[in-house]
Amino acid sequence: MRSVGFLSQCKVGRIIIMASEVQANNGVNVEALLAAKEALTNAPEAAQFKWRAACEWKDGTHSHSTVESFYGLGQDQHRKTTFAFDADHPEVFASLDQGATPVEYVLVGLASCLTAGIAAVAQNRNIQLKSVKATIEGDMDIAGILGIDSDVRNGFSGITVKSTSTPTPSPRTSRLSSLSRRSGRRSMTLSPIRRTSRSW
Template sequence: MTTATIEKPARVAMNGVDIPTFVATLGVVGQNPEIAHFTFRASGEWLSGTHSRTSFEGFFGAMGEQKHRQSYAIEGDHPQVLCGADNGVTPVEMLLAALSACLTAGIGNIAAMRQVKLHSVETSIEGDIDLNGILGLDKSVRNGFSGIRATFRIKGEASDEVLEAIVHQSVARSAVFDVLTNGVPVTVAAIAA
């Protein structure tokens, strides 16, 4: 009697994700967990009224200082109905964008690791907020969102159950979802310039 070995086909790059490099990175981090310790940074500046700009140039990760391939910035403001000039999205909209981007990135990575070809992923995220809290008019109302709803429309070469499982795995591994649902200590220091 002979024993035949069945080899699984190698995972290939898919959905824009370089799977061989991703798998190799998992192996390296598994052997040296300190490589996974990152510190991300944002630098903000007030421009006028409720308008500000936040820049992102570098971060610490993979045991050293890193630079983005270019400098990035986002503009934040309040809409005119909230006494702003509407020069950018509101900070709470940025939070919704961060959740959308994190979950969508996770979907792309997880689908690629499972060798599921995606055709499209569309996100709809809404957050409810009662401004009586942030305006100081009702101390019983919280300042932030009272609830957030995320809906994903995902199409790919897999069953609906497999695609839904990919979305749920993305939620389970999402850093932004974790911060929103579990909280994180935040310290604030004011330094006179």
Template sequence: MPATHTVNGVDLERLSATISAVTAEPSLARFEFRAGNQWLDGGHSRTTIKGFYGVGQEDTTRTEAFTVEADEPLVLLGRNQAPNAGEYLLQALAACVTGTVVYHAAARGITLDGLECTVHGDVDLQGFLDLDEGVRPGFEKIRVTMTATGDFDDEQLAELASLARFSPVRDSVSRPVPVSVDMVRG
């Protein structure tokens, strides 16, 4: 098997080939991810994730669906059976920002020995409970702290910090994204 050149666990030949393919045919960059959710009881629900569309076709590489359960903590009338949706949003942000920095650092030849990400989100339940119209139902502020280890200088550390701007989830939560909700009779 031929040896591949990797940085931060990223195969640079495949990354370069992906960039070249998308540069030549921008439509290959269009993806649609999907998730289906079923309410189970109280605040408990189960999300199933399997198929997605990308690189000009429906993906068939996933033979089994991923399932993710969500619930609420006891203090929010749940049964504490899983993280709540807001906690999953923070997890998604942490995972996406981390992955984004790792991939972009690899593309720039910056080797990381370690990268940790901590995310804190502040929410005021008065918005969710419809008690104060001036309070939004979602997070008021989200703070991300990343700790990078490796042999790099201050300029490269600043560059690493700037790479978070390419995170799709960070972009989605920091700038308005149109969301439509349709309710149909089952």
């Protein structure tokens, strides 16, 4: 069972749903998540997690990172697979473009967190999802990073979430907007950049 938090998404707008009264199946084990919530409420020390990533510089602006273990539930946890990520800068920055930029990885993490949250909350409310799609844009003035202007903040000046989807007629369609709002409030990746985010 994948570990998916109770996140939800803002402004990943209209979501395609299936008009059916059968039990929704979005692939999220809500029963296990609710049981974990209750267990951690009674043992808050086990809710302390530490996420890890290891990075090795390759050449120029190219680096190779891996993710394999993390700390949680009172002990080290190991993944089934070591996940690998290459990061670099595009050719317009005189680099070799051998991977996404670090800031693009931030956007990937945010989009993944928000859409996974939609699935988790929808499952809990017995809403069957057919698709959830989102695109995220992050505005940035790189004059700060390059040292051109010390008054320019190093980071995103704004983040916008856009969506393209079509709902299938259903009595539950009106409940989808609340899933979006709930996701934005609970997103673990939105918190570090909340001061610059918009359109949630």
